[in-house]
Amino acid sequence: MMEKRIEYNENCNNLIPLTCLKKGNKGKVIKIDACGFAVQRLNEMGLVPETEVKVLRNGILSGPVEIKVRNSHLVIGHGLASKIYVKAV
Amino acid sequence: MKEEIVIALAGNANVGKSVIFNQLTGLNQIIGNWPGKTVERAEGILKYKNRTIKIIDLPGIYSLSAYSQEEIVSREFIAFEKPDVVVNVVDASNLERNLLLTIQLLELHVPMVLALNQIDYANKKGIDIDAKKLSNLLGIPVVKTVATKGKGLEALSDAIIEMAEHVRDKDIKSYDINQERVLNYRSEIKETVMNIYKILLKNNIDIIEAYHPMWIALKLIEEDKDIIEKLKNKKGGEEAYKAIIEEIGILKSKFNDSLSTIVTSDRYKIASYITNECTTVKENKFTLNDMLDNIALDKFWGYITMTAVIFLAFYGIFNFGGYFSEILSNFFDGFKPFIYNLSIPIMYKDILWNGLIEGFISAVTIVLPYILPFYVFLAILENTGYLARIAFLTDKIMHKVGLHGKALIPILMGVGCNVPAVLGTKILETDREIFIASFMATLVPCSARIVIILGTIGIFMGPQYALAVFAFDVLVVYIAAFFANKIAPGKPYDLIMELPGYRMPALKPTLKQIWFRIKDFLYVALPIIIIGSFALEILKYLNLFKYITYLTNPIIVKWLGLPSIVGIVLIFGVLRKELTLIMLLTLSGTTVITQILNPRQMVIFGVVTMLYIPCIATIAALKRTIGWRKTIWIVFLNIFGAILIGGIINQLWGFLLK
Numbered sequence: 001m002m003e004k005r006i007e008y009n010e011n012c013n014n015l016i017p018l019t020c021l022k023k024g025n026k027g028k029v030i031k032i033d034a035c036g037f038a039v040q041r042l043n044e045m046g047l048v049p050e051t052e053v054k055v056l057r058n059g060i061l062s063g064p065v066e067i068k069v070r071n072s073h074l075v076i077g078h079g080l081a082s083k084i085y086v087k088a089v
Numbered sequence: 090m091k092e093e094i095v096i097a098l099a100g101n102a103n104v105g106k107s108v109i110f111n112q113l114t115g116l117n118q119i120i121g122n123w124p125g126k127t128v129e130r131a132e133g134i135l136k137y138k139n140r141t142i143k144i145i146d147l148p149g150i151y152s153l154s155a156y157s158q159e160e161i162v163s164r165e166f167i168a169f170e171k172p173d174v175v176v177n178v179v180d181a182s183n184l185e186r187n188l189l190l191t192i193q194l195l196e197l198h199v200p201m202v203l204a205l206n207q208i209d210y211a212n213k214k215g216i217d218i219d220a221k222k223l224s225n226l227l228g229i230p231v232v233k234t235v236a237t238k239g240k241g242l243e244a245l246s247d248a249i250i251e252m253a254e255h256v257r258d259k260d261i262k263s264y265d266i267n268q269e270r271v272l273n274y275r276s277e278i279k280e281t282v283m284n285i286y287k288i289l290l291k292n293n294i295d296i297i298e299a300y301h302p303m304w305i306a307l308k309l310i311e312e313d314k315d316i317i318e319k320l321k322n323k324k325g326g327e328e329a330y331k332a333i334i335e336e337i338g339i340l341k342s343k344f345n346d347s348l349s350t351i352v353t354s355d356r357y358k359i360a361s362y363i364t365n366e367c368t369t370v371k372e373n374k375f376t377l378n379d380m381l382d383n384i385a386l387d388k389f390w391g392y393i394t395m396t397a398v399i400f401l402a403f404y405g406i407f408n409f410g411g412y413f414s415e416i417l418s419n420f421f422d423g424f425k426p427f428i429y430n431l432s433i434p435i436m437y438k439d440i441l442w443n444g445l446i447e448g449f450i451s452a453v454t455i456v457l458p459y460i461l462p463f464y465v466f467l468a469i470l471e472n473t474g475y476l477a478r479i480a481f482l483t484d485k486i487m488h489k490v491g492l493h494g495k496a497l498i499p500i501l502m503g504v505g506c507n508v509p510a511v512l513g514t515k516i517l518e519t520d521r522e523i524f525i526a527s528f529m530a531t532l533v534p535c536s537a538r539i540v541i542i543l544g545t546i547g548i549f550m551g552p553q554y555a556l557a558v559f560a561f562d563v564l565v566v567y568i569a570a571f572f573a574n575k576i577a578p579g580k581p582y583d584l585i586m587e588l589p590g591y592r593m594p595a596l597k598p599t600l601k602q603i604w605f606r607i608k609d610f611l612y613v614a615l616p617i618i619i620i621g622s623f624a625l626e627i628l629k630y631l632n633l634f635k636y637i638t639y640l641t642n643p644i645i646v647k648w649l650g651l652p653s654i655v656g657i658v659l660i661f662g663v664l665r666k667e668l669t670l671i672m673l674l675t676l677s678g679t680t681v682i683t684q685i686l687n688p689r690q691m692v693i694f695g696v697v698t699m700l701y702i703p704c705i706a707t708i709a710a711l712k713r714t715i716g717w718r719k720t721i722w723i724v725f726l727n728i729f730g731a732i733l734i735g736g737i738i739n740q741l742w743g744f745l746l747k
Contacts, residue, residue, distance in 0.1 A: 037156055040349055044152040046186050047347060052170050060388045062493075063485045064584055070185045070361070075481050077488060077583030083258040 016086040018076070019065060021055045025055070027086030028052050034083040046070040052089065094253045097166060099194060100178035101187055102149030103474075103589040105206045107131075108236040110146040111598040120605055124161045127450075130162075131605075142522050145172065145680070151186075153193040154349075155315035157519070167199055170300040173253040176245070178204045181211035181218055184368060188360035189353075191227065195271055198301040200255065202248045203231045215371035222367040228271055237595035260708075261302055262290070271363075272303075274355040279338045285333050285492055288605075292329040296320055302528045307390065310340065311349040337489060343369055352691060378590050390604040395482055398475070399501065406462045407505050407536065413458035421450040431647045440626050448622035448664075449615065459506040460610065466602045468636070469511055470498065472594035483583050490567065491574035491581035493517070495527040500566075503533030507703060511710040521579045524715055528723050531703040531711070532566045532730075534559065537666035542695045544670060545682050550691060558695055562713045565700065569730065574606065614709035621705040623666055644732055649697065650739045651690050663705055664697060669698050689742050693735045701731035 019026050021089045032039045046069045047053065056073065057066040063082040068073050076084070102104040111118075114133025123130045131146040143638040147166060148159035167175060177186035177194055194201060205220055224231040230248045264278045264286060266272070274282075285306035289297055296305060296319055308316040320326045320333075321723035337348070344351050384390050428442045435569055471475040480494030487496050499513030510530035514523045534542065539559075547555035574581065630635070634657050638645075641656030649655075654676055662669035670682075677685050686694055702709060702724055 018450075036347075038582065038585070039170075039347070040156060040353075043353040044189060044316075044349050045585060045587070046152070046357065048350060048352075048357050056387055057382075059481060059485065061485060064481055065380060066386070066481065066588060070357075072183045072186045074590035075477070075484075075584060075586045075588050076586070077484060078495075079488075080583030080585065 003039055014087055015085040016088060017082045018053070018067070018086050019058070019062075019082045020080060021086065023055055023058060024051055026089045029084065029087055030087050031077070031085045032083060033085065034080060036052065038083075040075075042080075045074055046072065047074075047084065053086065056074045093141045093143060094174070094250065095145070095170070095172045096174045096253075097145045097147050097163075097172040098176050098178060099147045099163060099167075100149065100188060101151055101180065101587075102185065104149075104178050104180040105147065105236045105585065107146060107176040107602065108595060108598040109176075109204060109242070109245075110144060111601045112236055112239055112242055114144055114462075115144075116422055116601070116603060118277065127164055128158050128162050132160075134248070135195065140250060142246070142249065145170075150190065150489070152190060152729055153197075154311070155313050161315060164197070164300075164406050167194075169377065171199075173199045173200065174249050175199050175689065176204055176249060177201055178206050180602045182207045182214050182216060184211075184216075185357075185360050185364040186333050186587075188363060188706060189356055192272065192356045192359055195227070195229075196301070196304045196307055198303065200252050201229045202245070203227065203229055204234050204245055205231055206234045206236050208233045208241075209235045210237075210592070213266070214376065217371065218367045219367045219369075223363065224272065226363045226366055227414070237593075257391070261297060264303060266303060271359065273359060274352070276727070277340060277343055278307075278310065278352065281310060281336050284336045285309055288329050288332045288336070289376055291671070292325040294320065294323050296323050296326070300419055301728055307352060309339055311352050312347075314335075321332055331387075331473055360560075368650060372424045381585060381591055382478070382588075385475070386481055387504075391478070391482050393680060395479055395681055399479075402466045403501070403505065406459065406466060406502075409603065410458040410463050410505060411536065414454050417454045417457060418450065421446075424651065436630055439564070440630065444623040444626035445619055448619040460509040460512070460607060461603070463502055463505065463509040463513065467498065467509075467516070468603055468737050471516065471601060472592060474589040474591045477588050477673070479587060480586070484682040488581075488584070490529075490570035491577070492522050492570070493584045493586070495586075496522060496529075500529050500533060504539075505536055506709040507531055507533065508610075508614075508710045511703075511707055511714055512606070515715060519579070520715070521577050521581070524577055524719055525570055525573045527711060527714055528726065529566050529570045531707060531723055531727060532569055532700060534699050535666065537703075538699050541670045541698055542703070545691045546695050549683050550688050555693070558692065558699070561696070561736055562699055565730070565734065567728075573726075598646055610713060611708065613713045617709040617712065618664075618705050625661065625664060628660075648732065648736045649692060649693055650743075651697075652685060654685075655694060659698070659701060664701055666698065666704050689746075692742075693738055696738060697731045697735040699731075700734065701728050718725055 015030055018027065029047050029048070029049055030046070032042055051069060054068040055065060056068055059065065059078065062074050062078045064077050067076065098106050098110055105416070110131060110133065118131060120131045122128065133144050135142040135144055136279065145166065147163040150157070150160050150163055153160055153164045166172070175194060179191060181734060184479045185300050191203065205218060211218065230252065232241055232245045232735050234245055236242070243682060266282050267715040275549050282303060286302045289302050289305060305316060305320070309320070320330055333706065343346060385394055409627045425442060426444070427447065429438050431438065432666050470479070476495060476498065479497060483497045484494035487494050496514070496517055499510045499516065502513055503510035507530055510533065511527045514526040514530065517523050517526055542555050575587060637660065638653050644654050645651050645656040645678050646653050654673065658669045658672040658676065661672045673685060674680055679685065682691070685711055708720060708724065711723060
């Protein structure tokens with residue numbers, strides 16, 4: 001499967017994976033480092049660049065992450081969530 | 090005035106689209122599959138104000154991309170069947186996300202009506218939507234509805250009829266994206282869309298007869314594989330595509346993100362603008378919903394709650410199922426004398442009873458007692474939103490075998506009966522997941538197989554041995570799924586799931602949904618079950634079993650170390666698993682199993698019976714769920730696995746206990 005990488009001009013040092021955000025913290029989506037299908041799906045669920053997300057819950061033992069995005073609650077598997085890079089706000 | 094109006098319902102999952110469909114069509118429904126696809130197609134008729142309105146319920150989708158069968162089915166229906174009106178059902182409490190699909194439907198430039206559903210729920214969340222303003226912003230009629238209570242459905246029907254009567258002039262020859270009021274993308278995209286549009290027009294590609302050229306242009310920018318293929322197959326398409334690629338290349342060089350991300354970003358910008366313009370949020374209070382989730386999704390209490398819910402529900406289902414199954418069997422057995430008192434040769438009586446009626450009875454005694462309560466349970470889990478919570482809690486462990494948390498429920502259900510378990514896998518998203526989950530479900534010991542294990546190993550060797558066999562089976566299920574995950578085409582995807590708010594399921598639509606699912610199963614299963622039982626009965630009367638044992642002996646006797654007669658009873662087990670044990674005793678003329686099997690054979694017999702083939706009702710359910718080709722695969726894998734594992738136990742036993 002072809003990996004579609006999205007590159008950004010921004011300084012990437014302050015980018016952290018979504019899974020590193022603590023419960024209740026907010027972040028701005030900067031890049032999604034996953035395959036084309038997953039990127040498209042996440043885009044469609046509202047996770048496009050510059051979107052603000054809030055972590056509501058982290059599943060036990062690297063379980064899925066629950067976030068709030070555009071007023072809807074979204075659950076994302078841990079593996080995929082760790083490929084979503086955000087800038088903490 | 091049009092005689093018949095055709096409309097399509099389109100919308101996200103969990104927005105109450107099926108409820109609207111059920112409320113509008115009543116019992117006039119046909120449920121089947123889309124041609125050549127495993128996607129369910131529901132069609133119904135509404136008679137309203139002397140009109141006949143044919144309603145097609147499109148699958149629940151979030152987008153019109155080409156990544157899932159559901160999306161392709163939906164957009165092809167709209168493009169090629171050209172419904173008079175597309176009714177877009179949106180969740181008022183989650184407007185912004187829902188508008189993404191609305192905007193994509195607007196891109197298709199088809200006549201549309203928007204049903205703003207679950208208004209009550211939005212109000213509860215403190216959200217107020219100005220429908221008139223929304224209608225103005227989108228340029229289409231908007232009707233507020235509360236489908237579960239039947240509110241607003243008449244107004245919706247009126248709006249549909251009016252829209253269908255509306256004469257539209259669709260002059261695609263002089264289209265200009267700069268005239269669009271709603272679809273306001275960034276100027277670079279607009280420019281490229283117009284350039285592609287001109288290329289399409291110049292080359293006279295007839296694909297624009299089906300889809301609007303503006304939509305095609307956008308899809309080409311998004312690198313939609315399906316549309317690219319369709320374009321290339323048209324006369325002059327290859328040439329046009331070359332010119333289009335150049336245009337897209339120029340656009341690509343202007344951005345860092347992929348173009349599909351850019352286009353989706355723009356759509357969200359539009360959705361966000363419209364939502365902000367027409368909604369007022371009173372207060373963002375801590376809702377009951379959040380409180381429930383603090384328990385249901387808690388790292389400790391969440392699992393306790395889940396275990397309790399599943400345990401109680403299954404306990405109820407099995408008790409109800411077992412109880413009713415027996416009552417129904419007794420009831421039907423009461424008819425046996427009628428057949429056997431007929432003055433026809435005994436052979437015909439047997440064929441009539443065992444071959445035809447028994448098949449019907451087994452279908453009914455399985456379907457009614459187990460499937461009905463399970464469907465009720467599943468409908469409650471799904472419609473209240475709790476199923477999504479279970480998916481959250483169990484996602485990690487299911488992820489290891491390429492599934493998501495949702496798959497746990499149907500697989501667990503297999504313990505009662507494999508039939509509803511297999512049918513229940515339909516709640517999963519991709520064909521791949523449905524395949525793996527149904528495969529797992531067929532290996533879970535159903536109540537019939539549990540009886541066999543308990544009745545042989547449990548009684549004569551001790552319950553601890555029976556438990557060991559069950560534990561072994563859990564291992565087999567997990568390992569089988571692990572391999573299925575490896576061999577199934579495609580690759581597993583991480584969970585991306587919307588967590589819907591808790592709802593009170595509406596009674597009438599839920600009951601209708603359950604009824605249609607059961608009816609649908611009976612149509613497919615009854616013929617298969619009856620033909621199967623009939624064939625076996627004929628086999629018995631032609632006395633072909635002798636020859637069958639010749640064929641099965643090498644495996645049954647040599648490899649598995651079982652008595653030759655097991656080869657025959659296993660064939661009967663295909664009808665109903667209990668028959669393996671019953672036939673074994675009947676054919677051997679004893680009621681004591683220890684006279685036929687020693688402990689080693691008992692264990693092997695138990696394991697083989699548990700794994701060797703799904704019963705005929707399960708095969709029928711598999712056919713309904715995944716089609717014949719994959720069903721045959723599963724049957725083959727089960728037979729192969731049972732022989733392999735049974736044989737290994739046989740060899741190891743001899744080796745270890747020598």
